[in-house]
Amino acid sequence: MSFRIxxxxxxxxxxxxxxxxAMKADGTVNRAALPAIYNPEDLNALEMALEIKSKMKxxxxxxxxxxxxxxxxxxxxxxxxxxxxxxxxxxxxxxxxDTLATSYAISLAVKKLAPFxxxxxxxxxxxxxxxxxxxxxxxxxxxxxxxxxxxxISATEKDITIKRRLERxxxxxKSSLPALITVHSSAPExxxxxxxxxxxxxHARTVTExxxxxxxxxxxxxxxxxxxxxxWTVADLDANVEFLGLSGSPTKxxxxxxxxxxxxETILLTESDKDIEGLMKELIDIHIIG
Amino acid sequence: xxxxxxxxxxxxxxxxxxxxxxxLSKGRKLANELNIKLEAIVICDQIQNIxxxxxxxxxxxxxxxxxxxxxxxxxxxxxxxxxxxFKEEKPEIALFGATSIGRDLAPRVASSLRCGLxxxxxxxxxxxxxxxxTQKLYKNLLYQIRPAFGGNIIxxxxxxxTRPQMATVREGVMxxxxxxxxxxxxxxxxxxxKYLKEDDFLVEILERHVEQQKxxxxxxxxxxxxxxxxxxxxxxxxxxxxxxxxxxEVGATRAAVDAGMVEHxxxxxxxxxxxxxxxxxxxxxxxxxxxxxxxxxxxxxxxINNDPKAPINKIADYTIIGNVGDIxxxxxxxxxxxxx
Ligand SMILES: Cc1cc2nc3c(=O)[nH]c(=O)nc-3n(C[C@H](O)[C@H](O)[C@H](O)COP(=O)(O)OP(=O)(O)OC[C@H]3O[C@@H](n4cnc5c(N)ncnc54)[C@H](O)[C@@H]3O)c2cc1C
Ligand SMILES: Nc1ncnc2c1ncn2[C@@H]1O[C@H](COP(=O)(O)O)[C@@H](O)[C@H]1O
Numbered sequence: 251m252s253f254r255i256x257x258x259x260x261x262x263x264x265x266x267x268x269x270x271x272a273m274k275a276d277g278t279v280n281r282a283a284l285p286a287i288y289n290p291e292d293l294n295a296l297e298m299a300l301e302i303k304s305k306m307k308x309x310x311x312x313x314x315x316x317x318x319x320x321x322x323x324x325x326x327x328x329x330x331x332x333x334x335x336x337x338x339x340x341x342x343x344x345x346x347x348d349t350l351a352t353s354y355a356i357s358l359a360v361k362k363l364a365p366f367x368x369x370x371x372x373x374x375x376x377x378x379x380x381x382x383x384x385x386x387x388x389x390x391x392x393x394x395x396x397x398x399x400x401x402x403i404s405a406t407e408k409d410i411t412i413k414r415r416l417e418r419x420x421x422x423x424k425s426s427l428p429a430l431i432t433v434h435s436s437a438p439e440x441x442x443x444x445x446x447x448x449x450x451x452x453h454a455r456t457v458t459e460x461x462x463x464x465x466x467x468x469x470x471x472x473x474x475x476x477x478x479x480x481x482w483t484v485a486d487l488d489a490n491v492e493f494l495g496l497s498g499s500p501t502k503x504x505x506x507x508x509x510x511x512x513x514x515e516t517i518l519l520t521e522s523d524k525d526i527e528g529l530m531k532e533l534i535d536i537h538i539i540g
Numbered sequence: 541x542x543x544x545x546x547x548x549x550x551x552x553x554x555x556x557x558x559x560x561x562x563x564l565s566k567g568r569k570l571a572n573e574l575n576i577k578l579e580a581i582v583i584c585d586q587i588q589n590i591x592x593x594x595x596x597x598x599x600x601x602x603x604x605x606x607x608x609x610x611x612x613x614x615x616x617x618x619x620x621x622x623x624x625x626f627k628e629e630k631p632e633i634a635l636f637g638a639t640s641i642g643r644d645l646a647p648r649v650a651s652s653l654r655c656g657l658x659x660x661x662x663x664x665x666x667x668x669x670x671x672x673x674t675q676k677l678y679k680n681l682l683y684q685i686r687p688a689f690g691g692n693i694i695x696x697x698x699x700x701x702t703r704p705q706m707a708t709v710r711e712g713v714m715x716x717x718x719x720x721x722x723x724x725x726x727x728x729x730x731x732x733x734k735y736l737k738e739d740d741f742l743v744e745i746l747e748r749h750v751e752q753q754k755x756x757x758x759x760x761x762x763x764x765x766x767x768x769x770x771x772x773x774x775x776x777x778x779x780x781x782x783x784x785x786x787x788x789e790v791g792a793t794r795a796a797v798d799a800g801m802v803e804h805x806x807x808x809x810x811x812x813x814x815x816x817x818x819x820x821x822x823x824x825x826x827x828x829x830x831x832x833x834x835x836x837x838x839x840x841x842x843x844i845n846n847d848p849k850a851p852i853n854k855i856a857d858y859t860i861i862g863n864v865g866d867i868x869x870x871x872x873x874x875x876x877x878x879x880x
Contacts, residue, residue, distance in 0.1 A: 385615075
């Protein structure tokens, strides 16, 4: 039996580069102005999976992502870098899921991929910085978790040893398998796309994506079945809809407020010698410094 | 029953971590508002006089689980204890530090109890809520307030139907305040055999190096903070020089940390440290809400920015329009000339 690694990766709006045009005039967020990217720490997770795969005799990497149809891009980006295949969990009924509902859906998908040895996720997604989905999926799967992984040390069929990055230090831990690992941004960066794999997989598509294509993929898919990216819906996962979307999400957003700055009476100064000397004198006089 | 629970972290020295004491201080206020009790959970091996440590913060009940296998922290035994205790006690609210430990533990507990959890809250309040569709009124919910979506918005999150209402809060966000030196609660020892199973020890710690916090910007009275506008690691030296001259510490924004100009332990803001110094000098910082969340309670703020429209200027007492590289050397020079 091969050593099976499931990687959880999410497509996120690039909140690190929120520009002025990210907010619409009416104060709502303009998602279209934000490019969709591979969540950065999920790339670290994919790299750790690739490294583990290279150290094990016979290993395979399966990527699972949950999101709208365009999140199929995550699967392509993953196979370009060496993952073996991927599944896209997509269904309108998932919309509005908080971390609990998300981890429920993801855990069902992972269970469908049993028997697996490892599940590897990023520590957190930059759209919310919650860092909850990893541990919650581990709980739902009933397996131990190793959070904040920085370095893969060793593994056998039965256990894994990982170095963790804590806020004030490090820890090396050994866990039995199966286990879930969340990977920290201090772990090695992901390798770039591999040119051969890019050629091989650039036509990988989901059924939903094919509906938008002009070209007929039937023949291509018959010859190269690996190009078909499978989509899983609520029905495929046999999910209880009560646990999904808004109804399955115990956290509700009560209110969203625009950030309005309270205007203080600021004293404007120039960079002239006079202004700056005056300021330093004043700070000394009122005993704030000195 | 139905009280506020705070999970208390234990340091290497057998003390309750600051972040937990801060949460107890906030928890006491919330408990008073709701007229309920404040309870602490301590899961550890060795601990220095726990009652003396906790009662002054207004703790009514300390639940303590002690065993040599419970320190250092590992996820499974701690989460089993917390989950089982919560099933018995049915807390109204449960608070955890947003630390390496709290952010590992709280989601596992929330998943197991199927209840809501909000990470990294910057404020916690009590308030009512009327459900739009059903017009059902929920009284006295915990408002879990945090910046969201790139910080362009502030979201108020609630858990109307599930209990406990769970939240994590970073160190320094709440103020550590003793409630009363003579306060007395009671101590309950948990019999852990009841709560733990063999499977809880599947993860073994082989090696561990944990350092004391080296840089203490949280306690600094003066902070010279730099942002992306400082430009480079070399330019950050000017901030260190000014900080040294005026007796302060250097802080930074996430953008400066991400760009490798300065170490992560100096990051101020929602995902860094929260500070309340007498003086905050913001150099080349635009003033995103996640950054302001960690510094807007500073008594005096000076902004140095070449953009007169930078949002930080709006909360600054003084704004110097110009180049960080030109202004900082002058500040150092005039400080040295004018101080005795
Ligand atoms: C979930 C989440 C959590 C976050 N948490 C944090 C956090 O904890 N802390 C944090 O800081 N950020 C955090 N951020 C990031 C935050 O949104 C901002 O991106 C960040 O604070 C911007 O940093 P900055 O002000 O240094 O950079 P910029 O926004 O790029 O601002 C640079 C400023 O420097 C000025 N400038 C440029 N050159 C010069 C010069 N030569 N002289 C003078 N001025 C100059 C510019 O006018 C500008 O105002 C978080 C973001 C997210 C999405
Ligand atoms: N929709 C999703 N699809 C796949 N993986 C996800 C999804 N949401 C979260 N994850 C995984 O869980 C980690 C933590 O996410 P979060 O709790 O949202 O910060 C991410 O780094 C991903 O690895």
